[in-house]
Amino acid sequence: MVNEDREILEKLKAGDVQAFDIIYGQYYRGLFVFASQYVDESDCEEIIQDVMLWLWENHHILIPELSLKSLLFSAVKNKCLNRIAHLQMRQRVHERLYEKYKEMFEDPDFYIEGEILNLISKAISELPADYREAFELNRFENLTYNEIAEMTGVSFKTVAYRISQSLRILRVKLKDYLPLILWL
Template sequence: MTKVNLKLNIEDNDVIITALKTGDETAFDEVYRYYFRALCGFCSQYVGAAEAEEIVQDTMMWLWENRTSLIPHLTLKTLLFTIVKNKALNKISHLETRRKVHEDIAQKYDEEFSSPDFYLHNELFQLYGTALEKLPQEFKQAYEMNRNKQMTHKEIAVSLNVSPQTVNYRISQALKILRIALKDYLPFIFFIYDFAFHLKF
């Protein structure tokens, strides 16, 4: 990451875009500080505060990772707010889909899900625990802080003394590895993220 000791005018869109394209860390920090709270407030119209913060963190991570493909005269403000809105709407759609899947599976397996033995001995959760233990330590740590302790990406970043982007990456990689490990249990995958992290393996 390139860092330039230069005071940038955040209002000068073309200059900021050009700086981002060259990998200027100072430009990215300016954009992050200038837009973060406003984007979180905007996003919270659609989702909860914690989810809004994660969406904005993810959007900022996307901005940095895709900086070289930015169009010079692109309006950065419009881009960021549009991405955040779309991510929030997708999140709402995902939650509604997950709720429907929950209802369908719960109805189909009502008797089995009502038994405590299902949560104590079911193979799915045993496999989940095994897959979790195999995660790289830094991925597992960030994932468990988020899932078990309900910490936001920003809180985890402060605790581990790393950037929010690093936390975002570690958690996304952990989820990716878990999904691959549990690919044969996709009908139950939604239950894993709702229930399994409350259990001890």
């Protein structure tokens, strides 16, 4: 077996594709079973592919006297351990993010309502000053058009026009959020 591995490694080092195919066929199943002790089966195939790709890309630097079996299994084990470390790091990041934004996840309505209210406030603040004043007096102070007209010194029709234009502008600016606004 050792002599066979040495011959195959010498052929692989020379760039023989058939030698690579033999190695792949001979070791794939064992490497897969070995890797499955560390990681999920979905990761096993990717890890073995990476190791085999590395083997082919670096065939010219291989030392035929080394144990091919030890090389492959060590490489797979190291890649598995790296994958485990990566998954653990990802889990820690997810946990930190969850803790940081837990309120949003626990009460998404609170977050959505706050964001929608911010968007509405911003859109109202961007209205022309006369339009904004008439709109706010009508919608937030519950004043009638006549009361607003007396207060601002303009006609009833001017107040009606300013409020209707405000609503038109707000509908355009908030068109993407109207279903959520209506829902809230």
